Amino acid sequence: AQSVTQLDSHVSVSEGTPVLLRCNYSSSYSPSLFWYVQHPNKGLQLLLKYTSAATLVKGINGFEAEFKKSETSFHLTKPSAHMSDAAEYFCVVSDKLNTGKLIFGQGTTLQVKP
Amino acid sequence: SQTIHQWPATLVQPVGSPLSLECTVEGTSNPNLYWYRQAAGRGLQLLFYSVGIGQISSEVPQNLSASRPQDRQFILSSKKLLLSDSGFYLCAWSRLAGVYEQFFGPGTRLTVL
Numbered sequence: 001a002q003s004v005t006q007l008d009s010h011v012s013v014s015e016g017t018p019v020l021l022r023c024n025y026s027s028s029y030s031p032s033l034f035w036y037v038q039h040p041n042k043g044l045q046l047l048l049k050y051t052s053a054a055t056l057v058k059g060i061n062g063f064e065a066e067f068k069k070s071e072t073s074f075h076l077t078k079p080s081a082h083m084s085d086a087a088e089y090f091c092v093v094s095d096k097l098n099t100g101k102l103i104f105g106q107g108t109t110l111q112v113k114p
Numbered sequence: 115s116q117t118i119h120q121w122p123a124t125l126v127q128p129v130g131s132p133l134s135l136e137c138t139v140e141g142t143s144n145p146n147l148y149w150y151r152q153a154a155g156r157g158l159q160l161l162f163y164s165v166g167i168g169q170i171s172s173e174v175p176q177n178l179s180a181s182r183p184q185d186r187q188f189i190l191s192s193k194k195l196l197l198s199d200s201g202f203y204l205c206a207w208s209r210l211a212g213v214y215e216q217f218f219g220p221g222t223r224l225t226v227l
Contacts, residue, residue: 043218
């Protein structure tokens with residue numbers, strides 16, 4: 001069965017410093033992986049996706065993630081945090097064998113301090 | 115381009131009252147459709163999904179039901195709301211099962227008093 005674990009429930013960074021949000025996954029086959037962002041009282045917005053092409057995936061707003069099969073990880077990074085990056089971030093794996101349902105991590109709250 | 119709409123945006127309902135939340139998708143055909151609930155401080159829970167008109171799969175037993183009367187319309191309902199039904203309800207669509215990402219609507223904040 002597929003699963004995803006976000007290793008930090010809360011991350012705090014200063015504006016202009018790098019962001020690292022950690023995600024490990026478990027899958028019995030080659031997974032599709034996604035990162036979504038959710039601002040308060042808003043829907044989820046897709047940041048980026050990995051679907052077995054390039055292992056380094058670039059997304060919107062300067063975010064990128066690297067698929068590492070040997071480490072079963074898909075960490076999200078950004079070189080320089082902006083105040084507008086403060087939000088909830090979800091790492092997600094697609095259950096290809098079960099109608100493509102998404103399996104969500106519990107989320108990481110990113111706080112950006114001025 | 116594709117867009118997804120949900121209404122209402124917010125709703126306050128008394129315990130025991132009925133519920134109807136609507137979701138519509140524009141700009142695509144034969145989408146997979148999903149209803150999620152997000153309780154305060156928690157992750158997303160898949161409630162229902164549909165791969166076609168009249169085809170509904172329920173993920174968890176609960177006080178809610180879903181219907182898909184048209185290709186791009188998905189409705190979440192309840193006959194009698196419980197306090198535990200409070201939460202943020204999100205509708206989503208995807209092109210096909212498997213590798214394709216889901217696109218989410220703006221959500222409905224439901225408070226049951």
